[in-house]
Every structure is written in structure tokens, then in C-alpha cells.
Amino acid sequence: MTKTLTNNAPPEVGATLQRLRLARGLTLEDLSRIAGVSKSMLSQIEREKANPTIAITWRLANALGVEIGELLSSEVRTVDLIRVVDAHETPTLPGAHAGYTLRILGPMDLAGKYEWYELTLAPGGEMASQAHDPGTKEHLTVISGTIELEVGAEKKKIRHGVTARYPADHAHVIRNAGKAEAKALLVVVQR
Numbered sequence: 001m002t003k004t005l006t007n008n009a010p011p012e013v014g015a016t017l018q019r020l021r022l023a024r025g026l027t028l029e030d031l032s033r034i035a036g037v038s039k040s041m042l043s044q045i046e047r048e049k050a051n052p053t054i055a056i057t058w059r060l061a062n063a064l065g066v067e068i069g070e071l072l073s074s075e076v077r078t079v080d081l082i083r084v085v086d087a088h089e090t091p092t093l094p095g096a097h098a099g100y101t102l103r104i105l106g107p108m109d110l111a112g113k114y115e116w117y118e119l120t121l122a123p124g125g126e127m128a129s130q131a132h133d134p135g136t137k138e139h140l141t142v143i144s145g146t147i148e149l150e151v152g153a154e155k156k157k158i159r160h161g162v163t164a165r166y167p168a169d170h171a172h173v174i175r176n177a178g179k180a181e182a183k184a185l186l187v188v189v190q191r
Contacts, residue, residue, distance in 0.1 A: 099125020
């Protein structure tokens with residue numbers, strides 16, 4: 001027996017988007033900043049005045065920590081107490097030109113407040129950062145290898161198992177001066 005579809009209309013993403021955004025305590029401005037989608041576009045989507053492109057839907061789903069299918073569904077799903085994020089779902093910022101990879105481990109809704117990353121540096125690789133907002137601090141824990149940390153004019157070697165805490169409102173460089181790959185966890189706390 002063949003089932004006939006009676007509704008060929010696109011999914012109404014707006015109500016679902018608004019429900020998910022509000023459930024996370026995010027304003028339109030917060031979600032705009034996290035997802036990289038303009039506030040006016042978000043407002044239009046939530047009011048069903050515009051349909052998001054696939055790229056925007058992907059960004060919104062990642063920012064909200066849900067799968068695209070959940071964003072496109074009008075079903076209200078119960079929220080699991082434990083959310084498991086598979087490795088392929090973890091956003092990665094490739095800095096291949098500079099010899100590093102940065103995996104974003106923290107949820108997108110905390111971006112701009114608390115952020116944590118897994119940093120992998122190839123031998124000779126470095127991640128150079130301009131000064132962040134005033135009061136920002138970073139905490140770098142070396143998981144493997146040895147990392148050279150430069151903050152302003154000061155340099156220190158950080159070895160396996162050691163944590164360095166430093167003001168990130170100064171220009172800073174995290175560098176692998178060794179001959180083997182180095183890994184670290186990087187936590188950024190912004191005020």
C-alpha cells in the first residue's frame with residue numbers, strides 16, 4: 001500500500017528555532033553571534049517570513065547543539081539528560097597553514113563566555129593570537145609533548161601534565177618547538 005503525502009509545504013523551522021533558542025536561554029543577538037547569522041535573518045526565520053538555506057540551517061543546528069533533522073522537525077523531542085557529541089560532529093578550525101588544528105569542545109551557546117578546545121600542534125606549528133577582550137584569561141594544559149608559550153615579551157616552556165594560566169588580553173603565541181606532535185587543552189574565560 002502506497003502512502004500519499006498530503007502536505008508538500010516546507011517545514012516550519014521558525015517555531016522550532018525559537019523553542020530551541022529560548023530553551024537554551026539565548027537572545028536573538030546571542031544566537032546571531034554564535035551561529036554567524038544576522039539578527040534580522042533569525043527574526044525573519046522565527047516569524048516564518050524566510051526559509052533558511054542549508055548552510056544557515058547547518059550553522060544554526062551546530063550553534064544550538066542539535067542535528068539538522070531536529071531543527072527541521074516540528075516534533076517536540078524530549079531532551080536527553082546526557083548529550084553525546086560524536087567526533088564528526090565536533091567543529092574543527094583548521095590552521096593547517098600554521099601547523100595546528102583546533103577542535104571546539106565547548107557548546108556553541110557558551111562561546112564568548114567560556115570556551116574550551118583541543119589544540120594539536122605539528123612540530124614547528126604555532127597558533128598566534130591577537131589580544132582578546134580586556135579581562136580574558138586562558139588556561140593551557142599540555143596533554144602530550146612540550147609547548148612554548150609566549151605572552152607579550154615573556155616565554156615559558158610548558159611540559160606534559162603542566163597547566164599555564166595567563167592573561168589573553170595580550171598578544172600571545174602557543175608554539176610547538178619540539179620534534180613530535182604536541183596536544184593541549186585550552187580553556188578561554190572571557191569577562
